[in-house]
Amino acid sequence: MDILERELTERRGISLTWYDALLQLTEAPGHRLRMSELADSIVISRSGFSRAARRMEEAGLIAREPSPEDGRGAYVVLTDQGRRTFRNAAAVHLRGVARHFLCHLSEEEAAVVETALRRIRPARR
Amino acid sequence: MDILERELTERRGISLTWYDALLQLTEAPGHRLRMSELADSIVISRSGFSRAARRMEEAGLIAREPSPEDGRGAYVVLTDQGRRTFRNAAAVHLRGVARHFLCHLSEEEAAVVETALRRIRPARR
DNA sequence: CACGGGTGGTTGCGCAGGCAACTACCTGCC
DNA sequence: GGCAGGTAGTTGCCTGCGCAACCACCCGTG
Numbered sequence: 001m002d003i004l005e006r007e008l009t010e011r012r013g014i015s016l017t018w019y020d021a022l023l024q025l026t027e028a029p030g031h032r033l034r035m036s037e038l039a040d041s042i043v044i045s046r047s048g049f050s051r052a053a054r055r056m057e058e059a060g061l062i063a064r065e066p067s068p069e070d071g072r073g074a075y076v077v078l079t080d081q082g083r084r085t086f087r088n089a090a091a092v093h094l095r096g097v098a099r100h101f102l103c104h105l106s107e108e109e110a111a112v113v114e115t116a117l118r119r120i121r122p123a124r125r
Numbered sequence: 126m127d128i129l130e131r132e133l134t135e136r137r138g139i140s141l142t143w144y145d146a147l148l149q150l151t152e153a154p155g156h157r158l159r160m161s162e163l164a165d166s167i168v169i170s171r172s173g174f175s176r177a178a179r180r181m182e183e184a185g186l187i188a189r190e191p192s193p194e195d196g197r198g199a200y201v202v203l204t205d206q207g208r209r210t211f212r213n214a215a216a217v218h219l220r221g222v223a224r225h226f227l228c229h230l231s232e233e234e235a236a237v238v239e240t241a242l243r244r245i246r247p248a249r250r
Numbered sequence: 251c252a253c254g255g256g257t258g259g260t261t262g263c264g265c266a267g268g269c270a271a272c273t274a275c276c277t278g279c280c
Numbered sequence: 281g282g283c284a285g286g287t288a289g290t291t292g293c294c295t296g297c298g299c300a301a302c303c304a305c306c307c308g309t310g
Contacts, residue, residue, distance in 0.1 A: 104244050
């Protein structure tokens with residue numbers, strides 16, 4: 001994780017936390033999520049994400065807009081620049097995962113690890 | 126990791142970083158290691174470990190003693206209390222790993238993951 | 251309609267840890 | 281022996297994040 005984090009920040013200027021957030025938004029319907037949905041899915045506290053979101057907004061990667069149906073809530077939306085940044089970052093990150101992790105595994109091992117992780121993830125408490 | 130960290134701090138009052146350090150010392154010959162050996166093996170910066178070591182010393186888990194053969198260096202040595210604390214912490218931690226991770230894997234899957242991780246670890250750069 | 255309890259997001263505070271700079275020392279070369 | 285360059289550990293500064301407290305708002309109940 002440390003190596004992947006370093007590569008991403010050095011070569012694309014974003015942290016793994018930001019990467020995870022951009023990934024979630026990229027996969028979300030409408031490229032939009034509620035603040036806390038996103039915070040939960042990337043496993044960060046709400047307060048932590050509140051600050052991260054402000055910084056990401058300042059960096060132009062996301063926009064925050066108040067929720068029309070809930071006066072307390074806010075949506076986070078991916079901007080075009082956010083989408084571009086994520087695409088570039090993904091190239092670096094996936095390459096990093098391949099070069100530092102996957103390359104040490106056979107096809108079969110990788111398959112076993114993948115199914116195991118898919119089974120474990122939803123069990124998070 | 127988050128869950129394991131929380132369980133360990135709540136139930137034994139030590140962080141995963143401290144746990145890792147105690148583990149390395151427990152396995153080291155003579156229960157002693159140089160500061161930087163230990164820092165490297167638990168993947169933390171030297172400065173970070175320098176502070177952690179001070180706190181662990183204050184907590185009575187380790188002792189630091191200057192190296193006789195190198196006037197710059199220092200050894201970290203596990204104290205009796207450190208050994209006891211580690212044993213108790215290990216019970217909690219291993220249980221946690223079993224309950225949150227291993228229990229989702231079959232015997233075969235666990236074996237595959239283990240051999241894969243053993244192969245990856247020494248390749249760390 | 252008022253009000254009490256619950257929820258979403260932000261802010262004050264504290265802490266762990268990384269980087270860079272520093273000190274003390276070691277080592278190899280002249 | 282002296283000096284230059286490298287290395288071990290510590291410290292100043294900064295950042296990211298968690299917890300707890302807070303505010304604004306929602307909703308169910310009387």
